[in-house]
Amino acid sequence: MSTTTAPAEQGIYHTAGSLRxxxxxxxxxxxxxxxxxxxxxLAPPVYMLLTSLKxxxxxxxxxxxxxxxxxxxxxxxWALLGNRMFIDFFLxxxxxxxxxxxxxxxxxxxxxxxxxxxxFWGSQALATGVFLTYLVPDTLLFIPLYQxxxxxxxxxxxxxxxxxxxxLTVPFCTWIMxxxxxxxxxxxxxxxxxxxxxxxxxxxxxxxxxxxPGIIAATIFAFTVSWAAFVYxxxxxxxxxxxxxxxxxxxxxxRGDTFAWGQLMAGALLAALPPVVIYAFLMDxxxxxxxxxxxxx
Amino acid sequence: MAxxxxxxxxxxxxxxxxxxxxxxxxxxxxxFVVLVGPSGCGKSTTLRMxxxxxxxxxxxxxxxxxxxxxxxxxxxxxxxxxxxxxLYPHMSVYENMAFGLTLRKFxxxxxxxRVKEAARILDIMPLLERKPKALSGGQRQRVAMGRAxxxxxxxxLFDEPLSNLDAKLRVQMRTEIKKVHQTVNTTTxxxxxxxxxxxxxxxxxxVMNHGVIEQVGPPQVLYHSPATKxxxxxxxxxxxxxxxxxxxxxxGALRLHLTQGISLDIxxxxxxxxxxxxxxxxxxxxxxxxxxxxxxTDKTNPAPLTLTPEVIEPMGMETLAHFKLDGAEISARLxxxxxxxxxxxxxxxAHMDQMHLIDPTTDKVL
Numbered sequence: 133m134s135t136t137t138a139p140a141e142q143g144i145y146h147t148a149g150s151l152r153x154x155x156x157x158x159x160x161x162x163x164x165x166x167x168x169x170x171x172x173x174l175a176p177p178v179y180m181l182l183t184s185l186k187x188x189x190x191x192x193x194x195x196x197x198x199x200x201x202x203x204x205x206x207x208x209x210w211a212l213l214g215n216r217m218f219i220d221f222f223l224x225x226x227x228x229x230x231x232x233x234x235x236x237x238x239x240x241x242x243x244x245x246x247x248x249x250x251x252f253w254g255s256q257a258l259a260t261g262v263f264l265t266y267l268v269p270d271t272l273l274f275i276p277l278y279q280x281x282x283x284x285x286x287x288x289x290x291x292x293x294x295x296x297x298x299x300l301t302v303p304f305c306t307w308i309m310x311x312x313x314x315x316x317x318x319x320x321x322x323x324x325x326x327x328x329x330x331x332x333x334x335x336x337x338x339x340x341x342x343x344x345p346g347i348i349a350a351t352i353f354a355f356t357v358s359w360a361a362f363v364y365x366x367x368x369x370x371x372x373x374x375x376x377x378x379x380x381x382x383x384x385x386x387r388g389d390t391f392a393w394g395q396l397m398a399g400a401l402l403a404a405l406p407p408v409v410i411y412a413f414l415m416d417x418x419x420x421x422x423x424x425x426x427x428x429x
Numbered sequence: 430m431a432x433x434x435x436x437x438x439x440x441x442x443x444x445x446x447x448x449x450x451x452x453x454x455x456x457x458x459x460x461f462v463v464l465v466g467p468s469g470c471g472k473s474t475t476l477r478m479x480x481x482x483x484x485x486x487x488x489x490x491x492x493x494x495x496x497x498x499x500x501x502x503x504x505x506x507x508x509x510x511x512x513x514x515x516l517y518p519h520m521s522v523y524e525n526m527a528f529g530l531t532l533r534k535f536x537x538x539x540x541x542x543r544v545k546e547a548a549r550i551l552d553i554m555p556l557l558e559r560k561p562k563a564l565s566g567g568q569r570q571r572v573a574m575g576r577a578x579x580x581x582x583x584x585x586l587f588d589e590p591l592s593n594l595d596a597k598l599r600v601q602m603r604t605e606i607k608k609v610h611q612t613v614n615t616t617t618x619x620x621x622x623x624x625x626x627x628x629x630x631x632x633x634x635x636v637m638n639h640g641v642i643e644q645v646g647p648p649q650v651l652y653h654s655p656a657t658k659x660x661x662x663x664x665x666x667x668x669x670x671x672x673x674x675x676x677x678x679x680x681g682a683l684r685l686h687l688t689q690g691i692s693l694d695i696x697x698x699x700x701x702x703x704x705x706x707x708x709x710x711x712x713x714x715x716x717x718x719x720x721x722x723x724x725x726t727d728k729t730n731p732a733p734l735t736l737t738p739e740v741i742e743p744m745g746m747e748t749l750a751h752f753k754l755d756g757a758e759i760s761a762r763l764x765x766x767x768x769x770x771x772x773x774x775x776x777x778x779a780h781m782d783q784m785h786l787i788d789p790t791t792d793k794v795l
Contacts, residue, residue, distance in 0.1 A: 317513060317515065319511045319512075319513055319515035320515050320517065322480075322482050322502075322511070322515065323509070323511060323515040323516075323517075323576075324528075325501070325502045325503060326482075326503065326508065326529075327503070327528050327529035327532060327576070327580075328503040328529055328532040328533050329532055333532060337528075338517055341519040342517070342518055342519055344519075
């Protein structure tokens with residue numbers, strides 16, 4: 133009896149064993165590729181951090197490993213934070229970003245609600261059109277925009293940026309919000325209509341609260357885009373007092389051939405701080421917002 | 430409270446497809462009317478036109494004597510319960526129920542009174558602070574009904590409200606809806622595809638098919654006197670048997686010749702009604718519950734026939750037997766004590782006073 137059952141049992145164990153080893157392989161390859169990806173992603177910021185902690189003399193010193201800080205110092209950070217100009221760059225970035233995010237969200241939530249929920253003639257074509265405008269790169273747009281911003285007398289003015297950044301943020305945010313609103317069942321607006329809501333009440337009391345994860349995702353996107361924008365400020369701003377962080381740091385810390393590497397890296401890290409903090413707090417909402425169409429039943 | 434009138438209502442979509450083809454219906458004050466029919470028959474579209482969620486292509490809808498064709502849903506003074514409940518997910522049960530009143534700027538005390546009263550009627554007092562996602566399907570349905578009740582509207586509209594519930598809960602909520610209607614007594618239009626729901630809830634049932642009304646009447650009338658073959662087959666479960674037959678005159682009386690040489694006597698009381706159709710092909714309609722095993726019975730006009738069961742389904746309180754007669758599927762309801770077996774000929778009794786004859790060319794019941 134035992135001789136006949138043994139092979140069968142072995143067969144079962146063999147199958148289970150191979151499943152287990154397959155799973156182990158999958159896990160190992162996942163871990164390895166993730167570790168490699170993490171190293172590639174994290175190496176630049178780590179190198180930035182290390183460089184920002186070095187004195188100019190140490191940065192220039194060719195001997196020894198560049199991945200090692202021999203005399204760590206915070207002097208680069210103190211120099212930047214004590215520099216009135218750097219504070220102005222930061223405030224300019226904050227001012228422009230907050231205004232752009234607010235403007236973007238008002239426009240795209242209203243637009244998405246109208247395009248996604250109020251069926252009217254041409255709404256489909258308009259929705260597609262909004263998305264198509266997103267496909268035009270800013271490196272192409274800044275030439276005609278220069279004329280427009282110049283015509284409005286807003287060249288070399290941080291508020292001019294508030295006018296042009298939405299050309300990047302509004303189409304994508306509108307598109308995210310259309311997708312999010314589409315995942316809200318039609319019966320919800322019908323129930324609200326019958327309950328006595330008009331369109332604005334329906335948007336304000338039902339759609340915005342229900343679509344909050346989508347709104348947060350869109351907000352983060354708009355924030356990141358306007359905080360990190362480089363092409364437009366490079367083209368439109370020349371006076372240091374009007375510059376945002378992205379170009380201010382570069383233009384003021386590179387003097388001819390002289391690169392203040394330590395301060396450049398410290399400035400870049402400080403500039404990256406607000407988006408990092410925002411992502412850390414709102415990551416879950418961001419992912420929920422981006423995957424809304426896929427997972428909401 | 431109000432009556433609802435539909436006059437020559439048409440709903441046509443782009444491309445000319447007509448979902449509703451000119452229906453007329455008068456619903457009186459306090460009445461509970463159920464629109465029933467297979468999917469695509471136009472029942473939901475009709476309800477949504479009453480609600481104002483669909484535009485009316487042609488015709489006129491009046492609620493409480495006022496034509497509402499061009500009045501938006503919020504001003505029609507109606508409340509609607511949806512199949513998927515459509516509760517506002519970010520609001521508590523209390524806020525869900527109060528929402529309509531808040532928008533209409535009712536005083537806080539009045540809102541509180543109405544919400545509590547509705548919650549009491551629906552037995553959802555302990556749930557008022559919860560969010561919809563923390564509720565079971567049945568509880569959500571109660572909240573959806575509560576949202577309708579607090580408004581104290583002229584008309585309640587129900588769009589397949591029980592379809593998302595499991596079978597047991599559906600029966601329970603059906604009773605609940607009937608109780609609520611008896612309490613608040615508001616004119617109600619209820620849409621379902623389930624004829625049992627229609628029969629149990631309605632004062633009057635409206636059977637729809639292909640965008641037209643086949644028949645309107647109290648449940649018992651539809652059951653006993655269907656006007657068309659569709660109604661005869663749609664109302665009742667299991668469905669009525671339809672057997673091709675020939676109506677023949679036999680010395681003053683009428684006989685029905687089924688295929689395979691089976692003949693059944695038409696009751697004397699029906700002779701006058703059917704005489705003009707003598708000599709014609711007809712469909713003989715008889716419900717499974719009127720085709721039973723041969724036992725002494727107090728029913729009049731029993732007609733015997735012998736058939737061989739192909740499938741036997743014991744249900745406990747009764748046994749269903751399925752036969753085939755010249756291609757037609759036939760079922761009969763047997764006493765569970767009857768020793769019926771597949772393949773063994775079984776003597777049945779057709780209760781001819783419950784029979785129907787249908788003209789196969791017009792599908793009208795004769």
